[in-house]
Amino acid sequence: MTTLIEPPARTPSAGVALLELEITGTCQLTCTHCLSESSPRASHGEMTPENWRQVIIDAAGLGIPKIQLIGGEPTVHPHWQEFTELALSLGPAVEIYTNLFHVREGWWEVFMRDGVTLGTSYYSDDPAEHDKITGRAGSYVRTRGHIREAVNRGIPIRAGIVDILPGQRVAEARAELATMGVKRIGTDRVRAVGRASLPGQTPPLEEMCGRCTRGRAAILPNGNLAGCVLSRNFPAGNVREQRLSDLLAGPRWAALSASIPLPARGACGPDDSDACDPSNNACEPTD
Numbered sequence: 695m696t697t698l699i700e701p702p703a704r705t706p707s708a709g710v711a712l713l714e715l716e717i718t719g720t721c722q723l724t725c726t727h728c729l730s731e732s733s734p735r736a737s738h739g740e741m742t743p744e745n746w747r748q749v750i751i752d753a754a755g756l757g758i759p760k761i762q763l764i765g766g767e768p769t770v771h772p773h774w775q776e777f778t779e780l781a782l783s784l785g786p787a788v789e790i791y792t793n794l795f796h797v798r799e800g801w802w803e804v805f806m807r808d809g810v811t812l813g814t815s816y817y818s819d820d821p822a823e824h825d826k827i828t829g830r831a832g833s834y835v836r837t838r839g840h841i842r843e844a845v846n847r848g849i850p851i852r853a854g855i856v857d858i859l860p861g862q863r864v865a866e867a868r869a870e871l872a873t874m875g876v877k878r879i880g881t882d883r884v885r886a887v888g889r890a891s892l893p894g895q896t897p898p899l900e901e902m903c904g905r906c907t908r909g910r911a912a913i914l915p916n917g918n919l920a921g922c923v924l925s926r927n928f929p930a931g932n933v934r935e936q937r938l939s940d941l942l943a944g945p946r947w948a949a950l951s952a953s954i955p956l957p958a959r960g961a962c963g964p965d966d967s968d969a970c971d972p973s974n975n976a977c978e979p980t981d
Contacts, residue, residue: 710942713758713786714912714923717746717774718766723793724829725815727858727884736766739915743773745934747780749913752938754784762813764791764923766915775804782809789813794840795833802847811850814841818863819870827858838874845875852878907951911942921950928953 719736721728753761761781768774769792781788790805791813805812814837818824824834844851853871857864864881871879906921914920918929919941930946941947 709909710756710758710911712760712762712910713749713753714762714764714910715746715749715777716764716766716912716914716923717741717768717777718771719915720770721766721793722770722795722830723767723833726827726829727856737915738771739917740934741913741915741917743776745917746773746777749933749938750777750781750786751784752933754781754786756939756942758786760787760789762789762791767793767795769796769801775801778804778807778810782807787811793828793833794837794844795830796836797840797843802843802849805844805849806847811852812844813852813854816841816853816855816867816871817858819866820863823859823863824867838870841871841876842874851876852880855879855881856884857881858884906954907947908954913938919947921954925950925954 716739718738720738721736750761763774763777765771768790771777774790778788778790787809789811794812794814804810816824816837817827818834821834824837825831828834841851841853853876855864855867855871868879868881906925908921910922912920912923912926913933914923914926914929917932917934918926919931919933919938920926920929928950930950931941931944933941936944
């Protein structure tokens with residue numbers, strides 16, 4: 695049995711308020727813009743459950759107040775509930791960023807835990823348009839139904855809308871979400887990362903949201919530390935080789951932060967604080 699390393703003495707979190715844990719690349723959807731290129735054929739990556747537990751323990755030791763489980767679809771990972779419980783037991787709040795395509799009955803109890811919130815993606819009030827983007831027939835009906843269930847159960851939930859197709863019904867999708875009772879709704883343009891990138895080209899730093907490394911960090915399925923899930927092509931070390939605290943205090947993290955352009959004025963206004971949230975541009979699945 696692998697023994698977890700004890701957490702370091704509680705130290706400043708290098709300004710990280712949200713640590714995104716991309717615990718899997720597996721996804722039953724094939725979103726046209728997916729930044730991680732998730733699919734049903736993708737894997738959980740090189741990070742072991744022990745690796746993820748250690749990251750969560752270290753994040754708590756650093757005083758990082760919130761972690762986000764993301765993918766791929768985080769709920770297809772066999773240990774996602776354990777990771778959630780571990781984080782809650784150590785202090786950090788947990789957001790589960792899921793496409794809500796499939797929700798087992800027992801999961802609602804986890805979603806309703808104190809300290810747990812949900813995030814999801816929504817694309818249109820037109821079922822055909824929504825399903826065209828996700829690549830999965832019936833995804834609109836299932837996601838919409840589970841959003842309504844979450845609202846009815848009083849579970850805090852936010853939604854991100856990515857503008858992908860010409861003439862996409864973004865405004866109508868936002869209105870529909872509001873009608874269903876979703877209070878936090880962000881929008882973003884599609885960014886040239888993952889499936890949306892140009893073939894054979896590395897996404898430029900200008901495609902980042904501007905908030906990568908600034909209040910957030912991400913751990914990818916291979917263990918790489920990134921400024922956020924959008925800046926996956928610019929790793930600043932690997933948590934399978936160094937402790938999270940050392941990486942966040944290291945020169946590669948500082949250099950990455952200095953290289954990412956600041957967001958344009960007004961891009962992340964107080965009335966729409968999720969507008970530049972990179973998780974809005976993610977492909978989120980479920981089994």
